[in-house]
Amino acid sequence: MAELHPDIERVVFSEEDIAAIVEKMGREITEEYADKNPLVVCVLKGAVVVMADVMRAIRAPLTIDFMAVSSYGDATSSSGVVRILKDLDSRIEGRHVIIVEDILDSGLTLSYLINMLQSRGPASVEVAAFLVKDVDDRDCSVVPRFVGAHVPNEFIVGYGLDYAERYRNLPYIGVLKPECYS
Numbered sequence: 191m192a193e194l195h196p197d198i199e200r201v202v203f204s205e206e207d208i209a210a211i212v213e214k215m216g217r218e219i220t221e222e223y224a225d226k227n228p229l230v231v232c233v234l235k236g237a238v239v240v241m242a243d244v245m246r247a248i249r250a251p252l253t254i255d256f257m258a259v260s261s262y263g264d265a266t267s268s269s270g271v272v273r274i275l276k277d278l279d280s281r282i283e284g285r286h287v288i289i290v291e292d293i294l295d296s297g298l299t300l301s302y303l304i305n306m307l308q309s310r311g312p313a314s315v316e317v318a319a320f321l322v323k324d325v326d327d328r329d330c331s332v333v334p335r336f337v338g339a340h341v342p343n344e345f346i347v348g349y350g351l352d353y354a355e356r357y358r359n360l361p362y363i364g365v366l367k368p369e370c371y372s
């Protein structure tokens with residue numbers, strides 16, 4: 191097990207937990223997409239770690255692509271204004287698209303992306319969210335087809351998730367010590 195980073199107060203998902211969630215998601219996606227040759231889309235930067243793991247857990251033909259988005263806001267909240275920093279390289283007309291996200295929080299990022307991709311005429315667009323945060327006030331209707339796990343409404347880092355661009359490389363997911371927020 192990795193040594194705990196000094197800024198982490200508590201681990202929420204260990205490396206072992208993460209591996210089990212990845213396998214479960216891979217199995218579920220494989221069952222539904224075995225003969226659909228999906229285009230699996232990673233939303234950079236946060237989802238890069240999940241993407242690398244989940245795509246290898248899908249035992250079916252697929253292709254991959256990447257989008258980079260940034261949502262304006264402060265370091266721990268999203269404002270809902272999403273800017274496309276890198277668009278897909280592939281055409282998605284007639285394709286079955288799976289958007290891979292590290293976390294569904296307010297839902298604003300995914301809501302924007304789903305609408306944008308739907309307008310390009312894909313056969314389907316579904317979401318695979320590694321984590322879904324249990325928030326009371328999610329005001330948009332994003333319903334992920336695949337969910338890794340639910341997390342309480344607190345800010346978490348690691349396994350791709352950052353605070354001010356830090357901690358993405360932690361192999362587990364945890365909560366920061368209060369004094370580490372600046």
Ligand SMILES: O=P(O)(O)OC[C@H]1O[C@H](OP(=O)(O)OP(=O)(O)O)[C@H](O)[C@@H]1O
Binds near residue numbers: 234259296298
């Ligand atoms: O449901 P929401 O409230 O929209 O939050 C979820 C999004 O926020 C994070 O991305 P961020 O915009 O911080 O960029 P990053 O992936 O580069 O960290 C995360 O990776 C999701 O994409």
Ligand code: HPA
Binds near residue numbers: 345347
């Ligand atoms: O809890 C979180 N941690 C890191 N990034 C995030 N983006 C939305 N929610 C989170």
